[in-house]
Amino acid sequence: MSDAMKGADTSLLHDESASVDGLRPIPRVSVQAFCETEGVAKPIQRASEDRRMAKAHLRVHMGGIRAAVEHYGSAPTPNLIILESRLPPDGLAAELEGLADVCDPGSKVVVIGHHNDIGLYRDLTRRGISEYLVAPVTMPEVMAVIAGLFADPDAAPLGRTIAFVGAKGGVGASTVAHNVAWSISRLFSSDVLLADLDLPFGTANINFDQDPAQGIAEAVFSADRLDEVFLDRLLARCADHLSLLAAPSLLDRTYDFGAEAFTALIETAQRTTPVVVLDVPHSWNDWTRSVLAKVDEVAIVAAPDLANLRNAKNLVDTLRRLRPNDRPPRLVLNQLSIPKRPEIAAADFAAPLELEPAGLVAFDPAAFGNAANNGRMIGEVDGKHPAVEVFNTLAHAFTGRNEAKRAKRPGLDLFARLRRK
Template sequence: MSDVLKGADTSLLRDEIAAMENVRPIPRISVQAFCESEATAKAVQRAGEDRRMAKAHLRVHMGGIRAATEHYSSAPTPNLIILESRALPGDLVNELDTLAEVCDPGSKVVIVGHFNDVGLYRDLTRRGISEYLVAPVSMADVMSVIAGLFADPDAKPLGRIIAFVGAKGGVGASTLAHNVAWSISRLFSTDVLLADLDLPFGTANINFDQDPAQGIAEAVFSADRMDEVFLDRLLAKCADHLSLLAAPSMLDRTYDFAGDAFTALIETAQRTTPVVILDVPHVWNDWTRNVLAKADEVAIVASPDLANLRNAKNLVDTLRKGRPNDKPPHLILNQIQMPKRPEITATDFCDPLQLEPVGLVAFDPLTFGGAANNGRMIAEADPKHAAVEIFDQIAHVLTGRGEPRRAKRASGLDFLARLRRK
């Protein structure tokens, strides 16, 4: 029975995560909730921990409408008040009339009630209540209501933020980020912005044979000027649908950033571009943790050895804890089947992480090294190379575009399936 319940909980969580994918980030507002049940309090608290609520300030109290009335008799009301009440419809309206005497007229109010009553709903909306939800409510219900009240309904859809990070230095995370960015732009004919966040040692300009005069350094050090026009001036065109925000790759200064140093850049980029690829360096500090927390999708690139497994496990555990309402990170195993190197099998590497890899890329220094030296992507250097299909597979998964068409060559996922059968 416990396994059945656990499976049901996992399915419910998966449904909540799917429902949250189109929820826009919440602006800087204050939210206070007064709940009567632990279930509702937990749902609201989980919403407050979501990365899309990073700018908002939320507090959860117990006690329902009466506690709220007592609290606001001597305190200002926030932008949004969420109130749970088990009261009968007539008693609920009376309690709200008492609360209205101590509330500021500009505050929005959402009621979580326990009666599915159309007449009550109409009465509450006539009295200025913003929304009425019938308990039990989920975290996704709470987030959707807040977004509906405070997000601009006429705003354009936000671009998808995809962050690539290596479990260890030298595992090829940047190479994969660049090639997957190329695949997305080629497969879907959609605009892609590739941002190289490794300011001192970034390689995106080399891999794309670009030498822009400006790039990500100007974007970060002039964050107060950041807007769509300024960002567009900093981009280098790599292909019809692919633009690059290159790193200076110079050591003329140090790059010690605050935790929110890249926030303005990322928010501007996702307002202007359907897909934003972030090439995150293998360091761990406030700003890299913040960047990974803000991403819609995180791809961890690792090679099959013990140090990579340890680091990947730490990354996966940290991201799962910091992004409880998001899908787990994706895993890409790179440089596998290196001659004469002892390796952890793909199955043994993935099991402790509880992840299935979205791609398995074989070690091929001749092709990858030649492409890098010539400033070309693998698809340009050798369109029939097996890695190209794997990059396309990863592109489909990370953009949520569904599964690619089956090709004759075996993809990385097919390869893993064969490993499991042995």
């Protein structure tokens, strides 16, 4: 390479580094790109190697929109899909509609086209496409788009918060929460943060065979300096896409919190991770009430007896008053069919709550005990156990990915699905 070319190369790298210097680190999002040309694939691949993308998962495929349609016919869509197409404006819009039945609600789409057409740009953004770029693109442009979608402090929260609470102590709410969190991370290859809010008696560290030196106590007691970097240092990695904010499970102090004690933690977690699962202890005070009032979804886990029915009814009625514009809590009935124990039938339990049970989990102490003793989820020790299907169904429901992949129906519009995110 000549000195002149080396100088030009160095100048280009310097310009690119200067262009990304002000960007915030990208949170734990999944990004997949489907390109048609090496000229677009290379800068996207370079973006994946940048230090600001260390937490994100970015993969580059070739084949363009058609390859994406084929791929997502049997796979979940990521937080962001980047698509390159050399088609003219009319053909591009038509081909994008092929994604309609394979694009999960909530996924964002960025299109890289080869036609500088302001009318096309306006049409795509009006219909729900997050951004339209004109090729050729540079690594800083790719980084800036991703940062604008997920790292902008003024953007809507990235993470969806799901709180699990037991109608009564000992009904297995923590076990259900941990297994559903694991299922979400496994099914959708989407990052999940599981926070154990039961500081004195939490079991998430045991159930995942973890013994972190720090965890949720440091986050709560240092709320004034809590940010994304500090939170990241407190997380224990349980699986490829699952991180744990563990409880200390110690009685060396009392844990008396104010109503807003966990607000900073939840808001920080929402900015960094697509799904945040909160394991809320069975208690009723200012902070548990505040947490359950603020999250996106609440799951009430109950056993089929009279005390659980009374408590579940009180919880459901209270949460409906606190959250009048949100969907009602989801009901999970656990520990069903215990031998010789009289129990309330699922339909009779759900009727006074005016809810349909979202999941029914049978009593199986051998299977769940074996999993707990080995620090594993039920799906890890017995993938064919009936409870695994229940947890997978809940994972789909809580993430909004409850529509099965199927053949395209006439008139179904990708853009309408994107507008529902």
